[in-house]
Amino acid sequence: xxxxxxxxxxxxxxxxxxxxxxxxxxxAGLAGGLMIGFAAGLARAYGNAVLNAIALAxxxxxxxxxxxxxxxxxxxxxxxxxxxxxxxxxAAIMAIIVxxxxxxxxxxxxxxxxxxxxxxxxxxxxxxxxxxxxxYIIGPLAFRRMIPALGNQFIVSLKDTSLFIVIGVGELTxxxxxxxxxxxxxxxxxxxxxxxxxxxxxxxxxxxxxxxKRMRIL
Amino acid sequence: xxxxxxKKVTKRFxxxxxxxxxxxxxxxxxxxxxxxxxxxxxxxxxxxxxxLEEINGGDLVVDGISVKAGGRMVxxxxxxxxxxxxxxxxFPQMTALENVAFGPRRVRGExxxxxxxxxLDMLAKVGLADRxxxxxxxxxxxxxxxxxxxxxxxxxxxxxxxxxxxxxLDPELRHEVLRVMQALAEEGMSMIVVTHEMAFAREVxxxxxxxxxxxxxxxxxxRELLANPRNPRLKEFLQHVI
Numbered sequence: 001x002x003x004x005x006x007x008x009x010x011x012x013x014x015x016x017x018x019x020x021x022x023x024x025x026x027x028a029g030l031a032g033g034l035m036i037g038f039a040a041g042l043a044r045a046y047g048n049a050v051l052n053a054i055a056l057a058x059x060x061x062x063x064x065x066x067x068x069x070x071x072x073x074x075x076x077x078x079x080x081x082x083x084x085x086x087x088x089x090x091a092a093i094m095a096i097i098v099x100x101x102x103x104x105x106x107x108x109x110x111x112x113x114x115x116x117x118x119x120x121x122x123x124x125x126x127x128x129x130x131x132x133x134x135x136y137i138i139g140p141l142a143f144r145r146m147i148p149a150l151g152n153q154f155i156v157s158l159k160d161t162s163l164f165i166v167i168g169v170g171e172l173t174x175x176x177x178x179x180x181x182x183x184x185x186x187x188x189x190x191x192x193x194x195x196x197x198x199x200x201x202x203x204x205x206x207x208x209x210x211x212x213k214r215m216r217i218l
Numbered sequence: 219x220x221x222x223x224x225k226k227v228t229k230r231f232x233x234x235x236x237x238x239x240x241x242x243x244x245x246x247x248x249x250x251x252x253x254x255x256x257x258x259x260x261x262x263x264x265x266x267x268x269x270l271e272e273i274n275g276g277d278l279v280v281d282g283i284s285v286k287a288g289g290r291m292v293x294x295x296x297x298x299x300x301x302x303x304x305x306x307x308x309f310p311q312m313t314a315l316e317n318v319a320f321g322p323r324r325v326r327g328e329x330x331x332x333x334x335x336x337x338l339d340m341l342a343k344v345g346l347a348d349r350x351x352x353x354x355x356x357x358x359x360x361x362x363x364x365x366x367x368x369x370x371x372x373x374x375x376x377x378x379x380x381x382x383x384x385x386x387l388d389p390e391l392r393h394e395v396l397r398v399m400q401a402l403a404e405e406g407m408s409m410i411v412v413t414h415e416m417a418f419a420r421e422v423x424x425x426x427x428x429x430x431x432x433x434x435x436x437x438x439x440x441r442e443l444l445a446n447p448r449n450p451r452l453k454e455f456l457q458h459v460i
Binding site for chain 2: 123
């Protein structure tokens with residue numbers, strides 16, 4: 001067969017639009033996921049029995065079910081249960097938030113608890129409340145240890161956005177699928193879509209590498 | 219009023235009793251040296267004073283505040299009782315100067331400038347002004363421990379707690395730490411020191427406490443006790459450490 005470059009040039013504007021949406025969902029989802037992940041992770045590591053139990057239930061619920069089921073639930077079941085209208089884009093972002101949040105929680109918990117216990121005692125012994133010890137002493141050390149694992153999660157979440165094809169969000173994979181359905185050029189279109197994902201994950205990897213280089217793990 | 223007052227303090231880890239109804243009162247200005255075999259409860263006794271360990275029975279009052287008062291009051295105790303750890307526990311992401319300035323800045327809430335100035339003074343005091351911008355990993359063990367002492371002093375405590383401050387150091391590095399501690403004692407600082415350094419106990423200590431099985435077995439004047447230990451267990455212990 002012939003690889004028609006012109007097919008890709010023609011599809012480029014649509015694919016770019018899809019890529020933009022993919023980046024938007026990933027960024028918004030991961031920003032929210034980081035917030036929830038930090039909250040749940042710290043609740044697991046340092047919270048009282050109630051906070052710990054809530055965080056644990058959330059983490060196990062999310063890690064124990066496929067993300068595609070989660071997004072289906074948010075998009076189709078939640079509107080019935082809560083009597084609200086949920087737009088596909090909002091459902092997609094929410095799915096990344098709750099899904100990434102659960103995995104990030106475990107990353108956060110693990111890295112905070114991996115910091116030598118003596119440092120926490122040294123901070124407390126100076127007369128600081130625990131939250132300040134976590135903010136000024138343990139947090140900065142834990143953050144450096146988180147970077148590789150967070151990088152993994154960012155890449156996984158970015159690629160998970162392709163699943164939102166099932167609820168009709170016009171992200172990159174969906175755009176590829178629609179173009180392909182019109183011109184039947186599977187080889188060209190899916191190669192182009194794959195390249196787009198590689199560029200995005202590549203950029204992410206690069207940013208993480210640079211961050212890691214600037215922060216020695218201590 | 220005593221600066222530290224143990225009233226029938228009991229501490230248990232699970233089924234094991236570490237401190238067994240300990241009564242002890244320490245006056246301001248005393249330099250108390252705590253010795254005893256491992257597992258005798260000496261470190262635990264020290265860590266109860268600044269509430270790093272929670273007591274299970276009795277009461278423990280430090281500078282007029284009970285360790286059971288909780289939250290803010292416990293933090294007040296910790297600001298009055300500086301602690302130096304066996305493993306130094308310096309904050310590895312901060313330079314020596316930042317480690318020492320941390321207390322004044324984040325605990326006492328002083329300005330960045332003032333905190334830095336005080337930290338420099340403290341580092342000079344422990345003889346490390348020229349190492350201010352080194353990270354802990356770039357310092358020797360003895361230097362790290364002196365920074366740790368400066369860090370504790372920078373919060374301006376009334377009492378210093380030393381938990382085996384020289385045990386993790388090579389013999390030739392110990393004296394630089396002990397010298398700093400001695401200078402501090404000579405300034406009149408109240409100190410409680412868990413250690414195996416008998417020479418320090420003799421030279422600097424004003425009181426020697428020998429612990430065994432979670433109880434205070436011997437309590438007296440260091441020179442006298444070290445020269446003529448009447449308690450057979452203390453005698454045996456001293457034969458092992460000296």
